[in-house]
Amino acid sequence: MRADRARRAVDIAAAALGLAALAPLFVAVAAAIWAADGWPVFFRQQRVGRHWRPFMLCKFRTMRRANPGEAGPQVTAAGDPRITPLGRWLRRSKLDELPQLWNVLRGEMSLIGPRPEVARYARAYRRDYDALLVVRPGLIDPATLRFAREEALLPLGPERERFYLAEILPRKIALSRAYLAHRTWRSDLRLLAAAFAPRGRRRNAHDERHAQLAR
Numbered sequence: 747m748r749a750d751r752a753r754r755a756v757d758i759a760a761a762a763l764g765l766a767a768l769a770p771l772f773v774a775v776a777a778a779i780w781a782a783d784g785w786p787v788f789f790r791q792q793r794v795g796r797h798w799r800p801f802m803l804c805k806f807r808t809m810r811r812a813n814p815g816e817a818g819p820q821v822t823a824a825g826d827p828r829i830t831p832l833g834r835w836l837r838r839s840k841l842d843e844l845p846q847l848w849n850v851l852r853g854e855m856s857l858i859g860p861r862p863e864v865a866r867y868a869r870a871y872r873r874d875y876d877a878l879l880v881v882r883p884g885l886i887d888p889a890t891l892r893f894a895r896e897e898a899l900l901p902l903g904p905e906r907e908r909f910y911l912a913e914i915l916p917r918k919i920a921l922s923r924a925y926l927a928h929r930t931w932r933s934d935l936r937l938l939a940a941a942f943a944p945r946g947r948r949r950n951a952h953d954e955r956h957a958q959l960a961r
Contacts, residue, residue: 757857761850768844775806775841782832783810788845791820793862794875796882801854803862804845808833820864821910823900837897846885858934859884860922863915870911874919881926886941888925889918 765772776787789807792800809828822829829837836842849855855862862883868875893899899914900906925933 753856754853757850757853760857761847764844764847765851768847771841772844775836775844778832779807783807783830786811789842791864793883794865794868794879795854795862796879798868798875798879800865801849801852801862803855804848806836806842806845808836808842819906820866821900821906822897823902823906824897825902826897843885850885854882856882856884858886858937860887860926861890861918867911867915871915871919874923878919878922878926886937888921888937891937891940892921893918 779787787807789805789809790802791805793803795801808830809822809826810830812828833842846855850857859881860878860883863875868879893914896914901909925937
């Protein structure tokens with residue numbers, strides 16, 4: 747319980763400082779999205795949080811505005827025509843993820859923890875997510891680094907979601923479960939350092955024991 751309160755205190759301080767320091771960048775990105783593709787500038791999607799409580803995850807919008815009644819897969823692949831040119835750059839740079847600091851400040855997420863998933867996908871692995879969702883989902887975990895270029899692995903065709911559910915999500919779950927089994931402040935600091943390391947070094951920066959589980 748004490749460790750949980752300490753993590754929450756760190757989350758609040760880091761998220762508040764991050765939002766304040768990055769405010770000019772937020773304004774610039776929001777203005778660029780508005781100029782390129784209009785409103786809204788944010789994308790909100792329901793995810794499952796700690797103890798399966800739903801919350802609205804917030805990102806910068808990277809996809810074109812959908813027409814009424816238009817739907818598509820909830821995972822995106824490289825070359826997905828729904829992604830705007832600016833959106834492709836935001837995704838590559840991971841700037842689209844920054845608004846999740848607001849989710850961290852609200853207590854819906856943590857800086858470090860298993861990535862939040864949409865309910866439909868999480869329910870497909872109910873037992874695993876029962877174990878993962880004893881903690882707040884996070885911005886960064888080993889799967890974030892391992893699958894930093896996930897879109898390149900996904901096919902563009904109708905089998906995209908099936909491939910994600912059958913091939914990629916189980917590997918993410920294995921990495922997240924291994925992380926939680928050995929979670930310490932030191933491991934969290936290593937993940938943070940790896941997240942900001944040059945791209946070519948990210949895969950080797952996090953614990954390779956966890957990566958082995960996903961192969």
